[in-house]
Amino acid sequence: MIDFLVCDTEADEMENVHDACFNYCFQKNYDAEVYGFDNVSEADDYISKQSMKIACMLACGTPVDELIDDIREQNPSNYVVLIAQNLMEIVKYTTPVVRPVGCLLKPVKAEDVHGVIDSIAADLNDDDKNQGIFQFKIRSREYYVDCSQIIMFEAVSKKIVLYTAVQEYEFYDSITNIIGRLPESFFRCQKSYIVNMTMVREVDYKEMLITLEDNLSASLSRNVKAEFAERMERYKKG
Helix, strand or coil, X not given: CCEEEEECCCHHHHHHHHXXXXXXXXXXXXXXXXXXECCHHHHHHHHHCCCECEEEEEECCHXXXXXXXXXXXXXXXXXXXXXXXXXXXXXXXXCCCCCCCEEEECCCCHHHHHHHHHHHHHHHCCHHHHCCEEEEEECCEEEEEEHHHEEEEEEECCEEEEEECCCEEEEECCHHHHHCCCCCCEEEXXXXXXXXXXXXXXXECCCCEEEEHHHCEEECCHHHHHHHHHHHHHHHCC
């Protein structure tokens, strides 16, 4: 599923939406965490530490004004749901930057929250809209990471380590299985590595070493050196 953030400087309203969201996710057995904030700075701190796509339920006013830029920077495809006092607020905040996927009018009813969650869940399950999302499981929890934020994969023993700029994930899978689930911007450069070519900073063809964002590195197999160089040249040309 996906994690939910609820932010409203009116604590009672925030708790109302948070509880409705939490209870419905539990009822529907959605594998999601729900975080509530009546402090915008704390919400912003949470957003800055995320690498996965999130759904943000924001009160019109300060929460939207101060958080929307960071929400879009963290992931342009994050879901935004407006919590508004009236229709005029909804009209005001329905902009190309905010791009709300739903709206909730105060006092917010639980069934309205349920409808928004179901809409987001349906969108996540739409295969056409999930082509850029990598899905995996750690224990009983499902994770969804935007492929554009993945730097590389590394096989370590029987586990896979997925690297992003802000977080690492370890889960059981194989490099062979993973490469078939990724966009063409990913390349298996060695039996234990898959790199995102959009994250490559430097390639040392003498040492057969690829340097990526966040000072990560991966070995390059001589067997795929020519193909990798050709693919990199293609990506550099756009």
